[in-house]
Amino acid sequence: MKNFSIDLAYRSINHIGEELCGDKVEVVNNDDCRILILADGMGSGVRANILATLTSKIIATMMRRGLPIDDVVATIAKTLPVSSVNGAAYSTFSVIQAFNNGMIYIVEYDNPECILIRDGKVQKLPFKYREIEGKRIRECEIWAEIGDAFAIMSDGCLYCGTGEIMNYMWDWKALSNCAQVGAGRTRNAQQMADYINSNCAELYGNVPTDDTTVAVLRILEENVLSLLTGPPADKADDYRMVEDFMKNDGIKIVSGGATGNMVARVLNERLVPMDDHLDPEIPPTSRIKGIDLVTEGVLTLHKTVELLERYVRDDVTEEFFIELSRENGATRLACYLMEDCSTVKLYIGRAVNLEYTEKTLPFEISARQNLTQSLIAVLEKMHKKVDVYYY
Numbered sequence: 001m002k003n004f005s006i007d008l009a010y011r012s013i014n015h016i017g018e019e020l021c022g023d024k025v026e027v028v029n030n031d032d033c034r035i036l037i038l039a040d041g042m043g044s045g046v047r048a049n050i051l052a053t054l055t056s057k058i059i060a061t062m063m064r065r066g067l068p069i070d071d072v073v074a075t076i077a078k079t080l081p082v083s084s085v086n087g088a089a090y091s092t093f094s095v096i097q098a099f100n101n102g103m104i105y106i107v108e109y110d111n112p113e114c115i116l117i118r119d120g121k122v123q124k125l126p127f128k129y130r131e132i133e134g135k136r137i138r139e140c141e142i143w144a145e146i147g148d149a150f151a152i153m154s155d156g157c158l159y160c161g162t163g164e165i166m167n168y169m170w171d172w173k174a175l176s177n178c179a180q181v182g183a184g185r186t187r188n189a190q191q192m193a194d195y196i197n198s199n200c201a202e203l204y205g206n207v208p209t210d211d212t213t214v215a216v217l218r219i220l221e222e223n224v225l226s227l228l229t230g231p232p233a234d235k236a237d238d239y240r241m242v243e244d245f246m247k248n249d250g251i252k253i254v255s256g257g258a259t260g261n262m263v264a265r266v267l268n269e270r271l272v273p274m275d276d277h278l279d280p281e282i283p284p285t286s287r288i289k290g291i292d293l294v295t296e297g298v299l300t301l302h303k304t305v306e307l308l309e310r311y312v313r314d315d316v317t318e319e320f321f322i323e324l325s326r327e328n329g330a331t332r333l334a335c336y337l338m339e340d341c342s343t344v345k346l347y348i349g350r351a352v353n354l355e356y357t358e359k360t361l362p363f364e365i366s367a368r369q370n371l372t373q374s375l376i377a378v379l380e381k382m383h384k385k386v387d388v389y390y391y
Helices: 045-064 069-079 172-185 189-203 235-246 257-267 298-312 318-324 329-339 368-381
Strands: 004-013 023-029 033-041 091-099 103-109 115-118 121-123 128-132 135-143 149-153 212-221 224-229 251-255 293-295 343-348 385-390
Touching: 004 023, 004 033, 004 189, 023 045, 023 212, 033 045, 033 149, 033 212, 045 069, 045 091, 069 091, 069 128, 069 135, 091 149, 091 212, 103 149, 115 172, 121 172, 149 172, 149 189, 172 189, 189 212, 224 235, 224 257, 235 257, 235 343, 251 257, 251 329, 293 329, 298 318, 298 329, 298 368, 318 329, 343 368, 368 385
Parallel strands: 224 251, 224 343, 251 293, 343 385
Antiparallel strands: 004 212, 023 033, 033 091, 091 103, 103 135, 115 121, 115 149, 128 135, 149 212
16 A cells, blocks of 8 residues: 555534533554544533543553553443443443554444445445453454545434434434545545534534534545745754755645745745735745745744634634635645645744844744744644654
């Protein structure tokens, strides 16, 4: 299989009237794999949130250490016994472990069955059942293919209906058909999770009577975005920094006025200011041959981070999309990061720009380094693979 990336994302809807979600998703990034965990606590609100959080944290901690699933389930069984009233589990869970060699391991306990979309169709997973500490789990291993999309979900995604009426026509088959359409219409895990979740919300009449969470893992051909911002601390490293930046395939973006001049000089190309899309808030972009986007630095990066943080919070109102449609360096950079990459390589120069340390800026930042840390943090929240190189 060619170079591939493991793209992860999820979306949740809280039970109506509850501030906390009774479902919890954890992501674990190990050296040899990425792990997606979804736990569904009994009931809703604070109690369910605590149960789901405890379950997901136990699974994440133990799997991060490489412990076998038998030990994980045994620990959960001892920590969270079944209800003495109705025999129901205090928390259910689903786990997808995607290894860097292409192997996928799935294990589930009492959650709806994982959906696999391959070659545009729903595929049956080869689950086998066994019992661990009195809990009947199902598990399977398969080899991934580029284009595969896996969806795990809490039981709030099934039988979504309005009021107290359960919609039995919206069963696992209907949900998997929705996932199939979503996989075909979207490009990444976040968009697919949004698509499935919004369909569930619509069936609830946007008044969900259960916590509803969809978590998606997609196997994508690796799409790399390389972003260079800030000249190096030592001017002698200019050529090395640009050379490292240019050797990658994929999208190349340069952010910063002094940075753009440095890249143009090293590449022996012209830096051409662009004035066809002027924005009163964001400085104009420029053009360098061989570079996909050249932006101003601090103001543009600050706005980009702001847009990405809204996206992560699911604050995607009509106003958000109107702002995203504005043609400027920040919106173009945000769209690249949201839609067109699975791996982000950041080349960060440590040179201090006195312009920004001696003047008052319209936000709380005194140096580019602080802003790049915010960018790294929000990209990690988006579950992008982030490699950082300092100069």
